[in-house]
Amino acid sequence: MKVLLLENIHPSAVEAFRRVGFEVDLRPGSLSEDELVDELPGVSLLGIRSNTTITPRVLEAGRDLLAVGCFCIGTNQVALIDAADRGVAVFNAPFSNTRSVVELVIGEIIALARRLPEKNQRMHQGVWDKSARGSHEVRGRTLGIVGYGNIGTQLSNVAEAIGLRVIFYDTADRLAHGNARRVGSLDLLLAESDVVSLHVDGRPGNAGLFGADQFAKMKAGAAFINASRGMVVDDASLREHILSGHLSGAAIDVFPIEPKAQGDPFESPLKGLDNVILTPHVGGSTQEAQEEIGHFVANKLIGFVRAGSTALSVNLPEVAPPQPEGAFRMGYLHTNMPGVLAGINQILADTGVNVVGQSLSTRGEQGYVVTDTESALPEAALSELLREPQTLWLRTWRP
Numbered sequence: 249m250k251v252l253l254l255e256n257i258h259p260s261a262v263e264a265f266r267r268v269g270f271e272v273d274l275r276p277g278s279l280s281e282d283e284l285v286d287e288l289p290g291v292s293l294l295g296i297r298s299n300t301t302i303t304p305r306v307l308e309a310g311r312d313l314l315a316v317g318c319f320c321i322g323t324n325q326v327a328l329i330d331a332a333d334r335g336v337a338v339f340n341a342p343f344s345n346t347r348s349v350v351e352l353v354i355g356e357i358i359a360l361a362r363r364l365p366e367k368n369q370r371m372h373q374g375v376w377d378k379s380a381r382g383s384h385e386v387r388g389r390t391l392g393i394v395g396y397g398n399i400g401t402q403l404s405n406v407a408e409a410i411g412l413r414v415i416f417y418d419t420a421d422r423l424a425h426g427n428a429r430r431v432g433s434l435d436l437l438l439a440e441s442d443v444v445s446l447h448v449d450g451r452p453g454n455a456g457l458f459g460a461d462q463f464a465k466m467k468a469g470a471a472f473i474n475a476s477r478g479m480v481v482d483d484a485s486l487r488e489h490i491l492s493g494h495l496s497g498a499a500i501d502v503f504p505i506e507p508k509a510q511g512d513p514f515e516s517p518l519k520g521l522d523n524v525i526l527t528p529h530v531g532g533s534t535q536e537a538q539e540e541i542g543h544f545v546a547n548k549l550i551g552f553v554r555a556g557s558t559a560l561s562v563n564l565p566e567v568a569p570p571q572p573e574g575a576f577r578m579g580y581l582h583t584n585m586p587g588v589l590a591g592i593n594q595i596l597a598d599t600g601v602n603v604v605g606q607s608l609s610t611r612g613e614q615g616y617v618v619t620d621t622e623s624a625l626p627e628a629a630l631s632e633l634l635r636e637p638q639t640l641w642l643r644t645w646r647p
């Protein structure tokens with residue numbers, strides 16, 4: 249099993265692959281489309297980050313490719329539908345950097361309450377401005393979390409541990425952690441919070457969620473944090489509310505338009521404002537998150553090739569069957585059409601082999617069935633399934 253890892257993927261992934269005996273070819277940079285076309289034959293698993301583009305032409309050249317691991321959050325760089333049509337599974341790491349975002353936000357809540365950006369800037373200008381004016385402890389102050397998902401809930405727990413009172417608003421039903429209190433509307437949250445922190449997802453309806461109306465409803469002197477998505481906030485309105493003194497500060501990590509490449513110029517109406525922390529979308533960018541991403545995606549790829557699990561695949565139907573002790577497993581990916589399951593089960597029934605478990609799922613144009621049997625399936629039955637016109641691939645394991 250040959251694994252090609254591009255773009256300096258963390259050594260935790262290399263270790264995971266080598267532990268199970270896979271051969272790893274590790275490269276520091278990305279490869280162009282032409283280079284990928286040359287290099288992919290013979291490669292079973294490809295690991296990339298955001299700078300490698302997997303086009304339909306690359307997938308066509310990757311005739312031995314079983315799966316692509318995106319060792320990052322986004323998967324826009326991969327032609328996902330083409331990959332699914334070829335039966336190539338794509339995985340990513342959607343949750344591995346949540347703790348990093350939480351720690352950045354906690355740091356920002358304290359930094360804004362103590363007006364650190366401003367004090368730091370004055371010191372660098374040679375101005376000794378020793379004063380408690382506008383500086384607060386965070387203990388006992390109210391943090392309003394908008395979006396109580398993976399990040400929002402973790403932030404809730406860590407914020408309570410340093411003495412913040414936590415309230416949250418989420419459009420979905422979410423269980424309150426610790427002593428946090430759900431509020432029934434965004435307006436109620438804005439009226440009560442000393443700090444508002446946004447952790448909503450990027451669904452299209454969230455574009456412009458936070459603008460002039462919402463800033464006007466925040467408490468005088470409150471601070472605002474956005475480490476979710478740039479398009480959610482109207483930064484020009486935020487600028488007005490900082491300049492007017494209605495808000496005491498802000499920390500922004502994500503922007504509606506972000507520079508494409510390292511060193512590209514950055515433009516924002518929030519530049520040059522007092523007590524405003526601007527960071528270049530680094531909420532999730534830590535060594536620890538990279539290590540966690542390395543483990544997570546490598547283990548997804550290993551689980552896929554060794555046991556047929558497609559749990560958390562972003563493009564194939566998700567099946568994560570438990571492995572019954574000693575069973576033989578067959579994974580069968582097919583075009584999604586009526587009657588396929590009945591056809592498979594007829595072929596299996598004709599073998600007389602006892603089926604001990606079966607899981608299936610469909611997604612878009614594909615269906616995926618994992619069948620566990622007490623003994624190995626006869627070659628004739630496997631060949632018969634392979635000949636079916638709807639077959640994309642068939643694999644067997646005895647993990």
Ligand SMILES: NC(=O)c1ccc[n+]([C@@H]2O[C@H](COP(=O)([O-])OP(=O)(O)OC[C@H]3O[C@@H](n4cnc5c(N)ncnc54)[C@H](O)[C@@H]3O)[C@@H](O)[C@H]2O)c1
Pocket residue numbers: 342343345346349394395396397398399400417418419420422447448449450454457475476477501502529530531532533
């Ligand atoms: N700054 C960074 O580097 C960084 C890193 C990781 C994630 N993120 C971003 O952080 C955000 C949160 O990530 P997550 O993993 O916690 O997502 P998640 O999907 O687990 O949680 C999002 C929550 O927001 C809620 N929600 C959606 N729209 C809402 C609305 N209009 N009002 C109230 N609640 C709403 C959802 O119901 C859900 O509970 C995402 O946008 C993600 O892209 C940023």
